[in-house]
Amino acid sequence: MSSPVTTNNVLDRSIFTTLSVEQQREYYSEYGFVLLPEVVSPVQITEIANEAAGSPRYDFIDRWPGPALEAIITNPKLLAALRLCYGEDIRFFKAVYEEWRDQTEDNRQRGRQRMHRDYTPIPKNGDYRNSCASWGNVGCYLIDLEVDEGPLWVVPGSHKIAWGAQGDSWEQFAGGARMVLAKAGDAVMFHNLTIHAGGIMRSGKPRPSVFPSFRPAWAAPLGTVPEWPKAIVDQASPALRRLLAGQNDGVRVDAYGIIQHH
Ligand SMILES: O=C(O)CCC(=O)C(=O)O
Structure with missing residues (x-):
């Protein structure tokens, strides 16, 4: 697989538009992320905007979404790529809908979040959802990203950098970062170890996006996490229920590959 093509640090989106699912898996394995084109349809984008109106940020564990956002969890293009990369038996463990209306001054000055x-194997806030040894986050962007309008910055191949190499911060790897300019409806799947940062909107306009996270069934979180509410699981379609059940099941493997006993 050839190395990412860039112009002025911008990755060429067209390299992603013709990849087969197997090529998406190869790209993901090599670079730690892959853009999946046209995952969310224009109609769904409008429905999501209606559903989310008045709620600029929410975590699905606090508020289960309406049908348009729920449909993202079982989106066939997403699940095909996720299952090829993580195996058939996967769990959906988290999602956040985010419009990014409140940017910090720090981010505004830098033009993006910190790398x-x-x-997060040792969460400071006790939220263990991001502590699984293996998982992938998917950024589903609902507007076109531009160089000055919320680009996603990714350091290609950085999922291979050893845990512990960060010292105080991952910011030292920013020189290798490239911009991914997703179009509205594209998804970018990234490995739990890939170094990245969301770029700010210079215009100050909202940047609606949703970030569903998935893990292989074996990769349990390192501490207990909430199960999805029983009422949601009971009402879910069989395909969705399979993704929701058993949030604490699996093996606890730490950042160094050591099995932790419950
Ligand atoms: O918004 C993005 O493109 C990335 C967001 C992100 O990395 C985060 O909020 O942790």
């Missing part, structure tokens, strides 16, 4: 990995 980070989403994997």
Whole structure:
């Protein structure tokens, strides 16, 4: 697989538009992320905007969404890529709908968030959902990203950098970052160890997006996490229920590959 093509640090989106699912898996394995084109349809984008109106940010564990956002969890294009990368038996463990209306001054000055990995083995706030040894986050962007309007910055191949290499911060790897300019409806799947950062909107306009997270069934969180509410699981379609059940099941493997006993 050839290395990512860039112009002025911008990855060429067209390289992603013709990949087969197997090529998406190869790209993901090599670079730690892959853009999945046209995952959310224009009609769904409008429905999501209606559903989310008045709620600029929410975590699905606090508020289960309406049908348009729920449909993202079982989106066939997403699940095909996720299952090829993580195996047939996967769990949906988290999602956040986010419009990014409240940017910090720090982010505004830098033009983006701090470079980070989403994997958090020792959460300061007691939320263990991001602590699974293996998982993937999917950014579903509901507007076109531009160089000055919320680009996603990704460091290709950074999922291979050893845990512990960060010292105080992942910011030291920012020089290798490239911009991914997703179009409205595209999804970008990234590995839990891939270094990345969301870019700010220079215009100050909202940046609606949703971030569903999935893990292989074996990769349990390192501490207890909430199960999805029983009422939601009971009402779910069989395909969705399979993704929701058993949030604490699996093996606890830490950042160094050591099995932790419950
Ligand atoms: O918004 C994005 O494009 C990335 C967001 C992100 O990495 C985060 O909020 O942790």
